[in-house]
Amino acid sequence: MINKKKNLLLLLGGIILILLIGIYIFISAYSKQKVAEETEESIEETILSIQPEDMKHISISQKGNEFSVTKEDSTWMSDQQSDIPILGTKVENLLSQVEELKYNKKITDVTDLEQYGLDDGNKITVDFQDEGDQVFSISFGEVNLSTKDCYVYLDDKTTVYTIDGSIRSAYDITLYDLIDSDTYPSISSSNIQRVSIKADEQTLVLTSNQENRTTYGVTLNDKPQREAASDKVNELYQTLTSISFEQCIDYQPASPGVYGLSDQSMEVSITYIDEDTDKETKEETVMDLETQIDSEVESEEQDDANIKTLRFRIGDYTEKAESAGKFYYVQLEDSPQIQLVSESSLTSLLDLSYNKLLNPVFTPINQRDVDYTLVTYEGQEYKLYSSKSTTMGDQREEDSEQDGDSTAETYYVNDTEVDSDFYQDFMTYAMTMNAESFLADNTETVTHLVLNITYVSEDGTLYPVSYYEYDSNYDLVKTDAGICLINKLNFSSMMTKLQALLPDQETGES
Numbered sequence: 001m002i003n004k005k006k007n008l009l010l011l012l013g014g015i016i017l018i019l020l021i022g023i024y025i026f027i028s029a030y031s032k033q034k035v036a037e038e039t040e041e042s043i044e045e046t047i048l049s050i051q052p053e054d055m056k057h058i059s060i061s062q063k064g065n066e067f068s069v070t071k072e073d074s075t076w077m078s079d080q081q082s083d084i085p086i087l088g089t090k091v092e093n094l095l096s097q098v099e100e101l102k103y104n105k106k107i108t109d110v111t112d113l114e115q116y117g118l119d120d121g122n123k124i125t126v127d128f129q130d131e132g133d134q135v136f137s138i139s140f141g142e143v144n145l146s147t148k149d150c151y152v153y154l155d156d157k158t159t160v161y162t163i164d165g166s167i168r169s170a171y172d173i174t175l176y177d178l179i180d181s182d183t184y185p186s187i188s189s190s191n192i193q194r195v196s197i198k199a200d201e202q203t204l205v206l207t208s209n210q211e212n213r214t215t216y217g218v219t220l221n222d223k224p225q226r227e228a229a230s231d232k233v234n235e236l237y238q239t240l241t242s243i244s245f246e247q248c249i250d251y252q253p254a255s256p257g258v259y260g261l262s263d264q265s266m267e268v269s270i271t272y273i274d275e276d277t278d279k280e281t282k283e284e285t286v287m288d289l290e291t292q293i294d295s296e297v298e299s300e301e302q303d304d305a306n307i308k309t310l311r312f313r314i315g316d317y318t319e320k321a322e323s324a325g326k327f328y329y330v331q332l333e334d335s336p337q338i339q340l341v342s343e344s345s346l347t348s349l350l351d352l353s354y355n356k357l358l359n360p361v362f363t364p365i366n367q368r369d370v371d372y373t374l375v376t377y378e379g380q381e382y383k384l385y386s387s388k389s390t391t392m393g394d395q396r397e398e399d400s401e402q403d404g405d406s407t408a409e410t411y412y413v414n415d416t417e418v419d420s421d422f423y424q425d426f427m428t429y430a431m432t433m434n435a436e437s438f439l440a441d442n443t444e445t446v447t448h449l450v451l452n453i454t455y456v457s458e459d460g461t462l463y464p465v466s467y468y469e470y471d472s473n474y475d476l477v478k479t480d481a482g483i484c485l486i487n488k489l490n491f492s493s494m495m496t497k498l499q500a501l502l503p504d505q506e507t508g509e510s
Contacts, residue, residue, distance in 0.1 A: 047103050047154060047161055050128060050136055052095035057129035060171060063121065067175040078175060084251050085180040094178075097170045098128070098138065103161035104149055110160050116151035117142025118160065124171050140168040176248040182337050184244055185310060189237040191273040193307070197352065199266040204354055206233060220354040226481050227359040236357075239348045240270055245339040246327060252336035259329035259338055260316030267313050268349070274308045314350075317343065355438035355482075362477055362484050363431045365455050365463045373427070375498070376452040382502055384423065386411045418501060426497040431455075433494065435484035436474060443483045447476065451495070467491065 059068035068079045069086055076086040113119050118141035128136040141151035141160075149162040195206040202221055206228060209215040218228040256262065311333035317326040318340070326343040328350075343350070372385035390407045411423035430453065451467040463480070470476040474485040 048101035054130040059127045062124045087180040090178045097167050105162040107160040110158050181248045187241045187272050194271040196269040218357045228357045229359045232357050235348050247340045248337050250338040265313040265315050270310045360434035362435045367431045370455045371458045374454040422501045426501050439483045
């Protein structure tokens with residue numbers, strides 16, 4: 001009896017399960033059919049068609065912000081700021097986006113616009129008005145991440161269409177996206193002659209050697225010019241020639257200070273040879289035999305005409321929600337436009353410092369320019385110098401040349417001849433040693449003075465270099481140009497070479 005009841009219950013359970021599955025399949029099929037009937041009425045059908053040349057007014061509103069442009073005598077003008085130079089081709093591009101607007105899907109009986117990003121807080125509404133005062137309106141919602149389509153509606157808010165999502169991007173703009181925007185000039189690194197950077201009440205100036213364009217001088221305020229590190233200068237020049245404007249975000253603001261742009265902002269000045277001007281000058285200049293007399297004067301005038309100076313300021317930064325990273329406000333000299341430039345494009349400029357630009361070889365004179373060297377060590381002073389002598393060979397009668405002439409160079413310490421290898425080894429090592437880092441000029445040198453070397457040039461100028469103990473890893477070096485740290489092991493190696501060169505105090509021999 002019990003088994004019969006169990007069998008009956010199992011049978012009833014199975015029947016109920018089959019019925020539920022059937023109901024589920026029926027409802028699912030019906031729902032899909034209903035959705036298909038309601039949402040996909042047609043593919044690639046036109047919902048809006050305009051004649052761009054007939055349009056005379058466009059207004060765009062988004063999140064409570066609205067701007068508009070009106071065509072007057074074939075010229076588009078801003079209704080908010082009449083002095084803004086609207087670029088007609090940019091407006092024409094906007095109109096071409098909806099000249100023949102087609103949709104992919106149609107959704108009817110819509111009651112909740114927010115789910116399509118078409119609520120007042122998110123939508124972009126664009127109104128077009130033609131010469132006959134007919135108005136065409138379209139509102140753009142969000143872009144579907146899967147299909148890349150955008151939801152829109154026209155006059156009827158209960159009917160939503162999907163269109164190509166890129167069209168929405170064309171209208172997601174501000175008034176300043178339609179102006180004739182500034183562009184950063186094309187500059188070649190090899191054509192840069194001078195760079196001046198003013199920041200924090202200091203002026204740093206870089207100049208290129210006009211003879212070889214591979215060496216550079218750097219000064220800070222009233223400091224004497226020093227040689228700059230070529231790799232650091234090339235990195236900076238690469239930055240200065242690669243800057244590009246991301247977006248114009250304001251035009252002739254009442255207070256540029258809100259963007260951090262003032263007399264206290266970083267100011268960059270670049271003097272360079274304009275290749276475009278140079279080409280134009282060469283193409284326009286035709287010189288014949290009669291005008292060759294004045295060619296030298298004309299050439300100088302042309303060189304001056306080709307030299308341009310670009311100046312701009314860098315202000316505060318902002319962070320754009322749709323883009324990763326920071327963007328700095330930049331304004332060209334005499335321009336009313338405020339541009340955005342990505343932080344990544346300005347890194348080597350923003351991180352620039354005088355000490356970072358210095359050539360790590362801290363010795364302030366080249367070895368070829370040294371007449372003699374004075375070394376003070378352990379209370380004794382030594383004079384290091386060399387002397388050249390020429391041995392005359394036999395003279396040939398035919399060409400009056402000397403045959404077999406030879407020049408020998410002898411090296412001395414305090415008038416005592418020393419080994420040439422020891423002398424050159426020490427001098428080369430001492431004059432080419434690199435600094436690990438440069439310190440502030442007001443760094444106090446309160447530690448023990450170990451060594452003092454004074455290089456004397458042929459015109460009698462003194463270039464003193466003093467070496468002090470510093471810590472367990474570095475020794476400190478002080479010159480007239482600045483203070484730096486050197487590796488303690490490198491200094492130890494130099495001292496070993498010096499001690500091998502100097503005469504023994506007891507014997508007087510090296």
